[in-house]
Structures are given as structure tokens and as C-alpha cells.
Amino acid sequence: MDTKEYIASGILELYVYGLLSESENEEVNRLAIEHQEINDEIISIEKSIVNISTSFSPFLSAENFTKIKNKLELKHAKVVELKPKNNRLQYLGWAVSAVLFIGIGYQYFNQNQFKNDILNLQNEKVKLQEIVVSSESKTKKTIEDLNVIRDSKNTVITLAGQAAAPKSFAKVYWNKETQTVYVDASGLPEPPQGMVYQVWSLQLKPSLTPTSIGLLDNFSGENNRIFAVSNTGNAEAFGITLEPAGGSKSPTMEQLYTLGAV
Template sequence: MKVEDLKAYIETGILELYVLGDVTPDEKRQVEEMASKHPEVKAELDEIELSMELYAKENAVEPSEDLRGRILGSLLTNFGDDRNFTAAPPHNESDTYEEEEEEQGNAIVAMPVRKESNFYKYAFAASLALLIASAVAIFNLNNKLQDSNSQLIALQQSKQQFANQVNLMDKELTVFRDTSYKLIRLKGTPKNPASAITLAFSPGKKKVVLDIADMKMAQNDKAHQYQLWALVGGKPVDLGVFDSASDTTASIKEMKSIASADAFAVTLEPRGGSVNPTLDQMVVIGKY
């Protein structure tokens, strides 16, 4: 018999009914044959019997001391009455008839004691065992579903990050391959001689892109940001703000659009940028 067939046979509930004694002779013989031929059935049968025995022991109800004393006292009294019983002396027929009538009048009829059935106890034990097993299975399944959902969310986030990185790299390659862009190297001012940054400017597309990954500028604090300016006819035009390379994972950054410029410069401004550049905070500058 296949493993699937054995599993299906076990799940029919015939083994629990066998342990409870609620099977026909044919079903009993079939269960015993299956248990002798298949170790899996025998193991499941033993486990069910053990579970029911343990449940019966754990849920056994001890009688109270008062009830125990009354029962023992009644038994001792009955035993004493039996031992003190002596044969009655012979009587004549009339006396015997009268005594029989008196005995019949005073006789106490003993009601048959109904034997308590263990069927419902074992049935409840089996149901409780199945309920506990189902609860454990549902709990484990719920944990597995939560783990799967967490893994799926992490995978989606990783996929999105990878897609963003690919798009960024594709944009970077487009800038470097597009001949309409001109690379301009902005060099440090006398106050910041070690600073430098490269930008790509396409007048035809009105685009300005900063090379953030290769920039050499001091890290700005949380209260300040770098601001890019285009000098057009001697007047500064705001092209947006950006942070130092250590504060961003992007390798390039597209700034605000502009069609023409004579030069570009970067100043350090309060976070969010300024309307006009702070000239004494100029970091780099370069002509187009």
C-alpha cells in the first residue's frame, strides 16, 4: 500500500473508533490486520491509545473525603449485617406467612447501579487531541505564511532597489554617450583649493547633471546644503541643492533645467537653498 493510501486510511478516524471499541467485528479485524502489516498504522494506533490513557489519568476526578467515608461506612455496615445474619427457627405455617408478609413490607429493593460508560470520555479525549493538533498546525502554517510574506516584501524591495540602480546607471551611460553634453570641471576657490566637482551640460536638451560619485567636497552638516548656480549674463540662476557624496547613494544627480550659461558655481547655503548665493561661501567655480 502506498504512503498516500496509508495516510488516507489513518485520517478516516477508524483507529480512534477502534480504540474506543465502537467498531464492528469486521472493522476490528481489518484494523488489526492493517496494524500487523504496516508499522505506520501500528505506531499511530499506539499513539492514540497512549494519548487517551494520559488524558484519562490527568482528568480523573477524586471523590471527596466525605463521600469516601460514607461509601466505606456503608460497605462495612452491609458486611456486618451479612456476618450477623442467623437462620430463623422453624415456625408453623401461619407464623411463617406473617413473617414473610412483614419481611416483604420492610424489604428494601436495591436499584441496579448504572455502569458509567467511558465512551464519551474517550471521544472527548480524541476530539481534544485532534483540536490541539489542528491548532498547532494552524499556528505553524500562519508562521510560515508570515515568513513567506516577509521574504516576498524583502524580495520586492530588493528588486525595486536593483531596478532603480539599473535606471540610474542607464541614465549615467546615456549622459556619457550623448555628444550633446559637455563635461565641465568646477575647481576649488582659494578658500577651498582641494574641492572639485564635474558636471555635464547640454544646452540643446536644457539639462545639467552633476557627477556626485566623483565629487571632492567636504561633507555638509544637517543644517546646510550645497547649491548649484549658473551665471547667465553676470546674474546667478538657482539650479537646485544637493548633499555631499557621503550623504547619498546616487552617483549622478540631475539639476534644474537651463538653456544657456556662462559659468557654473557651487556655494554652501542653509538647508533648502537661498535666493541669492552667499559669495564668501563659494566652494567651486568653472566656466562653460
């Protein structure tokens, strides 16, 4: 036990004034026996009280003061340790501070959790919006593809597989009034990496004259694999070849996948 802190707590003054309970007095008595510093302090306090009393009571005789003093010096035969009241208040203050700290920490945690929940909801909302937009775009594209297939004004040209890919096939939907051309490439295999399908409008007479009318880009990303290509006005046949990415100026005949006459 730190005797200096105990002495500074003010308990000994209460003890001398007779303001402690019986158990507290016993504890002070015990500590006075065990610790000389505490015992000396009690004697010092009692002497101070006697001196103060003397200064304010000049009509009492010296003999009476001596008797009172002797009684006071004999008072501390028994002693007891009592936790200072100010220490109790100090412990209570610490406890209240701890509760406040825990409460603030709990509120801070809940606030951060709430912010995280809101952020997660916002992210989910963005993802759902992206899914909706993507679905709407796919639905719109599907409707457009169906309109192409169902358009009675379209001339449908079937392109059969050639030596490079005998099992391949494709269809060309050609509106001769508007000259628009759509290619259904669902019968073509996935092109190798770094390669792309290129569509050609062909004139057969007086000599074979190919004209590129488009590349089937984003082949994997197109679900229905119906592609709009450039207009043509005088095609006698259509062919599709496999070319390096970016296309070629003239068709690679060894990589002719499909061919069909109008």
C-alpha cells in the same frame, strides 16, 4: 473511599445476584466488613429480592422462604472491593475526551503555525519585491547617468575646488542644444546636517550675475551623485556653494566650494 458513590454504582446489586467474579466477590465481602453502610445495603437488597420473590411465588411455603432468606443473609461472610463497571466506562470516557482535546489542540497549533508560515512567506515576498524594484530603479538611474556622461553633444565643464574646500571638484554636463544640465558631484564631501549644495549658473559680463539652477538634495541617497538640475541657456560659468537647507536667493561666496568657466 466514598461509600455512597460505591453503593450507588450498582456493584452491590450484581454481588447479590451472583454476577461478579470470585475476586470481585472477595472485594465486596471485605468492604462489607470494613463499612457498616455497605453491609446494611447488601442486607437491604437481599430483603428486597426476597419480598419480590414472595409476591411472585404464592405457591411456596413460608418455611421455604425463611430457609432461602437465612441462606442469603449468611452469603456475605466474605466481601471484596470491585471498581464499578460504570466507573470504568466513566474513566474511559474521560480518557477519550482527553485524547480528543489533545488532538484538537495539536491541530489548532498546527493550523496557527501554518498561518504564521504563510504570513512570513508573504512578508518575504514583499521584501523581495521591494528589493527588485529598488534594484531596477538603481539600474535605470545608472544607465541614465552613463548616457549623460557618454553623450557626445554634452559640453563638459570641470569645476575646481575653491578656498572653502580646496580638495573639492565637480563636473557639469551641459547640452547646449537642449539646455539640459547634469552635475557630477562625486568630488564633493558629505554636506553637514542642515546644509545643502546649491548649483549656480553664472554670467560674468558685464557683471557677475548668479542664477540658481537647483539643489543637490538627497546627497547621501544618490549612489552615483549625478544630479539633473534646471536648464540654462546663457551660462558663462558654473559654481556650487554650500547653503542652509532649502537654498538661498544669492550664493554665499564664503561657502563657494567649486567654480569653473565654460
